[in-house]
Amino acid sequence: MLEKAKQALQPSARSAVPPFMVMDVVAAAARLEAQGRRVIHMEVGQPAASAPATAIAAARSALGSERLGYTETLGIASLRRRIARAYAEWHGLDIDPARIVVTTGSSAGFTLAFLAAFESGDRVAMALPGYPPYRHILTALGCEPAAIETNAGTRWSITAEALLALHRTRSLKGVVVASPANPTGTMMTASALTALIRCAEDAGIIVISDEIYHGLEYTFASESAARISENVIIINSFSKYFCMTGWRIGWMVLPASLMRTVDRLQQNLAISVPTLSQIAAEAAFDGRAELEGVRRGYEENRRILLEGLPRAGLDSFVPADGAFYLYADVSRFSNDSFAFATRMLEEAGVAATPGIDFDPVHGRNFLRLCYAGASDDMREAVERIRHWLKKDAV
Ligand SMILES: Cc1ncc(COP(=O)(O)O)c(C=O)c1O
Numbered sequence: 001m002l003e004k005a006k007q008a009l010q011p012s013a014r015s016a017v018p019p020f021m022v023m024d025v026v027a028a029a030a031r032l033e034a035q036g037r038r039v040i041h042m043e044v045g046q047p048a049a050s051a052p053a054t055a056i057a058a059a060r061s062a063l064g065s066e067r068l069g070y071t072e073t074l075g076i077a078s079l080r081r082r083i084a085r086a087y088a089e090w091h092g093l094d095i096d097p098a099r100i101v102v103t104t105g106s107s108a109g110f111t112l113a114f115l116a117a118f119e120s121g122d123r124v125a126m127a128l129p130g131y132p133p134y135r136h137i138l139t140a141l142g143c144e145p146a147a148i149e150t151n152a153g154t155r156w157s158i159t160a161e162a163l164l165a166l167h168r169t170r171s172l173k174g175v176v177v178a179s180p181a182n183p184t185g186t187m188m189t190a191s192a193l194t195a196l197i198r199c200a201e202d203a204g205i206i207v208i209s210d211e212i213y214h215g216l217e218y219t220f221a222s223e224s225a226a227r228i229s230e231n232v233i234i235i236n237s238f239s240k241y242f243c244m245t246g247w248r249i250g251w252m253v254l255p256a257s258l259m260r261t262v263d264r265l266q267q268n269l270a271i272s273v274p275t276l277s278q279i280a281a282e283a284a285f286d287g288r289a290e291l292e293g294v295r296r297g298y299e300e301n302r303r304i305l306l307e308g309l310p311r312a313g314l315d316s317f318v319p320a321d322g323a324f325y326l327y328a329d330v331s332r333f334s335n336d337s338f339a340f341a342t343r344m345l346e347e348a349g350v351a352a353t354p355g356i357d358f359d360p361v362h363g364r365n366f367l368r369l370c371y372a373g374a375s376d377d378m379r380e381a382v383e384r385i386r387h388w389l390k391k392d393a394v
Contacts, residue, residue, distance in 0.1 A: 017136035052287020075102025106237035122173035129358035178210040183368035185320025190223035215241030301371035308382030313389035331365035348388035
């Protein structure tokens, strides 16, 4: 018995999800900074700005005056109403607050959505390249991720034809779509999203629409799947447009038929979402002027990179429509994006994410550059990359 207790605990097979390689880049950047080097951070996908002043003021005041106990599992009623109002303001849509669930970031939304909609063993499609946790959360829950390879020709999005082609050979229960997308920053037009959702629903495939980068668009406005169907599971967050990554707060708009299920799941998995973050999130809607200023900063950064990177030698990417990413093809220089990112960090002092995080096969030819930082840093990054690529036959 004692001998048994001494044995190292073995992790479950389903927990064997791959690591996020970008964290190795983050650690290497921190080591360089500890040696006194200045690093320009374009690796982690989060706003450099903090939460809007309205959110911080509301949180300060709540800390001094409220008990901050648990809230209702589905979220504070006034926050759910405020989120519903945002759909009217942003999209002219009338969403019943009763269909809104507040979650601990969109990350918790995925777990809840996958648990509520899928059985273990169900096959769920998503784009490659794509945000890795879609695949990894599904794997940990016993579902089967089914990647659909996309390319620059379709602006990296899943087409209705590609979805049906996969469904015919390997029957699908669900599909995750994202527009604007991570890592490519590309968007689906309203008609492409509508076609995809209609064809999925006709085939009995449940659609999960990750709308976390809504509000960060530069060429045309995002369409919400909420306009297209009441049966889509919509996932959103205060992390990106609202600059509240560390507050860990997001929301879902659900088909009415899933509300009680998700309520029961969240009761058991979390009880409720952090109260302070909910209070701050509601007030964040009043910080629109400040947030629009941040968004204009990204727009300027995007302009700097779209103009500057081709002159610096990185000229192969689809001009992103939204979010704050560019996904650049670096195959002219290397077919090992991790090694390329490591060298670019060490020699040029610019940190970026190797594409293999987003696509285990073709990602070895790509780098994701995040432009959520300061415009001066973006200009300097372009210059550093230009000097480095000129000097160095990588
Ligand atoms: C496409 C996408 N979805 C979801 C998330 C998760 O965000 P959060 O849990 O902070 O809401 C991220 C984070 O980078 C993302 O890029």
